[in-house]
Amino acid sequence: MVTEELELIMDDAESSMKKAIAHLESELTKIRAGKASPAMLDGINVEYYGSPTPLNQVANVSVLDARTISIQPWEKNMLAAIERAILQANIGITPQNDGVQIRLFMPPLTEERRKELFRKASAEGEHSKVAIRNIRRDSIEHIKKLQKDGLSEDAVKDAEKDIQLMTDKYIVLVDKHLAAKEKEMMAV
Structure with missing residues (x-):
């Protein structure tokens, strides 16, 4: 025993x-290393109808190239909430909102x-x-x-x-x- x-x-x-x-x-x-990765956005929650929801559950997150991440919300009215959540997360990247999707451009380190x-x-x-x-x-x-x-x-x-x-x-x-x-x- x-x-x-x-x-x-x-x-x-x-x-x-x-x-x-x-x-x-x-x-x-x-921790970003200069290359774009959807994992960088893990842990970012977006206010979705009053409850915090993981970003990847309200939008399609994809990597366009080595330095660009595209965030395509499933509902257009979520753009501002997603942008706000990214800014609050303080990941060192300013989101670019074009009214259809949000792009994150990785600055060179x-x-x-x-x-x-x-x-x-x-x-x-x-x-x-x-x-x-x-x-x-x-x-x-x-x-x-x-x-x-x-x-x-x-x-x-x-x-x-x-x-x-x-x-x-x-x-x-x-x-x-x-x-x-x-x-x-x-x-x-």
Whole structure:
């Protein structure tokens, strides 16, 4: 029974670390790297008949070219609300409304803006590393509680080593994601 609990702790740790990586990936896609991407607009809600609704549920969002995003609302009266939502989201792009659709033109990134965006990406990476280390700490605490319930000292040491190896693997993954994002930012 104790070994089943140990396996459960290990599985929980692994799944929580995967979630931390998935969260990092979603946050990094929101940080623009000079290329237009519909993911940049994730998290922007538009006031739709009194309730906040995700932008992609009130309009068709598409990429016209490497620097242009087109937003075609399904209802023409939504243009002003969408424009307002984009401005409030403060993504650093001014929407261009032509009465039929809204276009977002990505300005080329300045060196200063690139550094600022990379700092933002690095901060997200650091948050992920902290989350992974907290998962490690919590898992090791659970394992030590199992030792009091009769788990052998060798099994505890092995489990702690496994948790540490898992932690190292996910920390390296965070660094790889950050390196890829930096390369993407500097390539433009």
